[in-house]
Amino acid sequence: MTAAFLPLDELEVLLTDNAELLHRQAHPTHLEQDDQVSIMVFRPDQRDERKLSVRQGSQLTAEQAYNAHGEEGLESLGTLTVTVAEVGSLGLRAVDDSATDGAPEAHAFVDFRAVEHRDRAEMKSIAGLLHRHALARGWTYRP
């Protein structure tokens, strides 16, 4: 079950424009074919500390987000995109943390910290529904 949101840090800003796009990169191992992308693309892994990394569509296009990811030495097969509204519909929020120390350009995160850590089922449900929203939109960038 979701718990209360944690307070934001000083330099973090809640994203409130429901139409804002949030670009997420798909790791090569999370794709078997063009239309079989793993739902794990939208599940935070141990790097994320339950903060799913995305780039803000108001600042970068899907292609620019892909390129920025690569410039950090990270692999991606392309960009999948959800919106702030879709994140909000699942009881989560999107946070702009691009002003914090060491944050990549135009970075933001989908805040899974409101999901109880033990509630694996809910993490997977949210990831599955974000994945469905993204697939309905299709790849927003494939090199």
Add this chain to the structure above:
Amino acid sequence: MTAVGGDVRQNEAMAMAQDFARLRFAGGRFDHGTGLHADVLEEVTTYKRILTELAKVVFRRENSGRVRVPKGFEDRLDLRLVDVEAGSQIPVLDRIAASGELLVPEDEYDRAQDLFTQIIDAAFTPTDIPRDLMAVVPMFSKFGTSLRAGEWIGVPNSRNDEVRYDRTTRARLIEASGEPYRADAELLGWVSDLNAQAGRFELRLADGSATPTGEYGRHWNEFHRAVGPTPEEGRRVRVAGYVEFSARGEARKFLTVDSVAVLDTWEWATERIEELQTLPPGWLGNDAGAAISLEAATAMMTLIDRLELDAVAKPPPIFPTGEGGVQAEWVFPVLTVSVESDSDGSFFCHRVGRTLDSADSLDVPAGHAADAADWLAKALGPAS
């Protein structure tokens, strides 16, 4: 070359363990102070990884070009750091036999040590490196990354003669691997194009890394059998042949096609899981992404074997999880079903429909694949 010592232990008790290798870290920091420098551990890990790939080359050479190694092949190289000898820094690696087995006096891994030193010896004359070793040469970019000027690693061959590997050697091997290369390979994927007029096929690789092309020659029937209305509706194939790779290791084209196997679901799942087991630790980047555990792989194969997939749903794509497990997924327009085998072999089954409220899940302990299969059959039933 310099002998660095080390004998195979002879008595029966010692046949469970073998004095396998001494890597000498010398020069610079390694000639001063006590204790093992932490950087050495990473180099030892990479040494083992390269040696494993070279042992596969030995196996292929000695088994008429068979591309796939036997199940459990990689597990046969169980190295333990048992000592650090004085005089520079020399981690002593013993090889341990698998449970219930004894080590044979010499096998592919011992002979792989000779290929390791052969590659190093040929760093300045890369044309001397046999073509089946070129696929392994790019891995040397990860070996010796911690070496500073004046430092070197003495790498032993199977006779414990040592060759010197330093920053210059590494740079030359990286340079040598910067060219496209050709190698025997077996690639897994879907037939994304089959052109009878041109006599050519295109293979979309299962890992999404490339779409090599080639002439189908006498294999028209097999390719044609694998083609579906769309690539994703076709059947997976395993194509073995002589392949040209880019410098980055991407398959470009088949120069020859030796065999084409159209795979059923079980074969596919097995091959996919075995492929995922080759992912090195840190595969997600930034040191994240644990290697797939044997328990997780075995559990998923057991589960897939129990599922009557053709009866309940389409075969699932299988993905690695960042925590050392694997996950099979079925995604439909308003239903997403997944089963994850965790690194300890337990399962987590999950489904979600239109909304969060529609979700359902089940924890299944290790060794109870039948329970996970039953749950999945019910979860997938309405979708099939």
